[in-house]
Amino acid sequence: MLHNSLYIHIPFCARKCRYCDFNSIVSESKTVDRYLRAIEKELSSLQDRYVFNTVYIGGGTPSILSEVQLEKLLQSVIRYIPSSEIREYTVEANPGTLTVNKIGLLKEYLVSRISLGVQSFQDRQLQFLGRIHSSNDAKNALDSLRIAGFRNINIDLIFGCSEQSIEDWEKDLKTVVELNPEHISTYALTYEEGTSLTRDLEDAVIHKLDEGVELEMYKTAIRYLTRSGYNHYEISNFAKYGYECAHNHVYWNNMGYVGIGAGAFSFIDGVRTSNEKDIGKYIDGINENKNIKSFRENLQINQFASETVIMSLRLRQGISNVDFYERFGYKIEDQFREQINRLAKDGLISYADERLKLTEKGLFVADTVMTEFI
């Protein structure tokens, strides 16, 4: 049986955040119930086909489920996925929807890691982003998780909001370090097409933060968090020793995963597929035993290798030539010699000791460097 990672998508939220373009909607409870039944059926179809080492329930907002719904979902997972093989089981939670009882259920059903979507500890920033919770809600949620015994917690933060100063960002970093989570993710705010924030930007109601300030915020995060004992192991991610996210490592190493739920992607043996994104169509498709895949792509070996290099460069340790050779049967330079020479000459990547990785200079222009490997 294949060892893989499992992602389960819960596409429901209490309200749409102003920057969000994820596959999530505000929905009535009846639809959520129908969706959870479809998830259970899709999960049952995986039984005995895979062994999952990591499970990640994301969204959307999994913590928006009622206690009854959450328990049903957690029961479905435990029914069809052998828990003895799972070494990391993450559930995403929004501090505005996490209750003590829900935390109790997560613990009871062996969830080992919680990823809290905090985004900021400043209420002004939270309002700008359209989040439903306050800074105090986030601190209380973290307290409750600790009391319940969770010892592996991630906190997501966003920087680069208009009107946000470097001092504001430093305050967020100071607060998060004081709260002492095992893992911290920091993302620059992006303006995605069709979001309410992007409309405000187009109407000049808000303005984009200067790129130089945004870069300085990123550098500040790296300096402050590494000095505070967090290992900067991936472009946007920091962890205490031994707490790097195993599930996301699967994506960054371009290994196999199975996605369950509306719009979820799977990637098995070089074949990428995606489930129907529309929630109604996904539920109907599952109920009527139809093919719910709306997208399928069979990667050619050089395309697979190219994606693998791009994804692995996100990791500060980069990609090992030995691993690459084992997977693809040739060396990295056999496909990318020209790019490596050029980028190394510009000081953006290093290729030494059989390892290709971004330099610090390359880290700050990572997107540009990566496009060279497409």
Ligand code: SF4
């Ligand atoms: S909680 Fe997350 S998924 Fe839901 S609307 Fe906000 S950013 Fe999007």
